Amino acid sequence: MLATEQCSRSSIMLVTDDSPWAFSVMQGLTDLQAPWGVGVFGVTNTEHNANMTRENLSQAIATARQLLDVSWTRVLSWLPFTDPETRPLQVASWTTDQNLSLVYPSNLFPKKFLRFPHRPHVMVTAEEYPPQSAVMVDDPTVPGSKRLTFTGAAGYIMEVLSTAMNFTYTYLRAPDKSWGVLKSDGTWSGMLGLITREQVEFTPGPMLLDFTRSQWMEYSAYISVGGYHVLAARGRPEVDPCKDN
Known part of the structure; x- marks a missing residue:
């Protein structure tokens, strides 16, 4: 008797052409059993150039494989003020037994603004x-x-x-x-x-x-606290007429 079994390490990558009807595939994504994520890649379909279409498809598949490789083995984080060409910081990785191995002990999300490594x-x-x-x-x-x-x-x-x-x-x-x-x-x-x-x-x-x-910007913790006072000249002493002598 056959039975279904969910793979704990499965990901699904879908490749479609760029026609409007192709995006109907998005409607069924919520029903897909993919614990490690679902990806959709659109490939431009060049009707008069089969070689170009084949090249676009190859590029999409290569990108999908790179994405799967990264998502299965490394957790990356972009640092503030980083040049787009700079490689992201690796903060963790998955070992062969599927355990998460942290680069920074006990900290999956390192403090990005504590000290910049590249001096922006x-x-x-x-x-x-x-x-x-x-x-x-x-x-x-x-x-x-x-x-x-x-x-x-x-x-x-x-x-x-x-x-x-x-x-x-x-x-x-x-x-x-x-x-x-x-x-x-x-x-x-x-x-x-x-x-x-x-x-x-x-x-x-x-x-x-x-x-x-x-409502428009964010304040840091306060550095100093001050106050304002109104100063006026002292008046001369006067006898309070309502007070008994």
């Missing part, structure tokens, strides 16, 4: 806020031989972060040299505009916590 270059923004000041310093390695930097808290924070996390950086100031407000057209001005348009990665601040801003 990022754009950041800052603005003057006493005693934080913008200063142009001599630097023969940049165009014009002058480089923008900041004194005060921003400069110190960037120095510590770039050394600890292993990256270099360049400051970009907003054209209006402001922190930024949400405009009527739904865009931001100032530094916040540079961040939302992804022209820079972040700002060392200081930035006040604000609900509207938090």
Whole structure:
């Protein structure tokens, strides 16, 4: 008597042509028993060139085999600010007995932003806020031989972060040299505009916590906490007429 048995290491790769009706194959994917995943590859069908169609099919099959090989043996992770040509980081692999072997002990998902291995270059923004000041310093390695930097808290924070996390950086100031407000057209001005348009990665601040801003960008843990007070001149002592003498 025959019986069905599910293979714990099976994957299914489907190859179709690129005609609209071919995508109906997607409707039945949920019923396929493939614990290791299902893949669909579309191959361009060149009606007047059988050799080209055969070549496209060969490329699709080769890609499918590469994908299966990678998915069966290695777990890869792309690092932040990595060049597209750079190979991803291997974080784990499957051994012959199907056990997961971690490259980093007890950590399948290593902290990508703890320290960069390849020292990327990022754009950041800052603005003057006493005693934080913008200063142009001599630097023969940049165009014009002058480089923008900041004194005060921003400069110190960037120095510590770039050394600890292993990256270099360049400051970009907003054209209006402001922190930024949400405009009527739904865009931001100032530094916040540079961040939302992804022209820079972040700002060392200081930035006040604000609900509207938090809908558009992400705050880090606070570095310092401060407060504002209203000051007024002291008045002269007066006799309270309502108080008994």
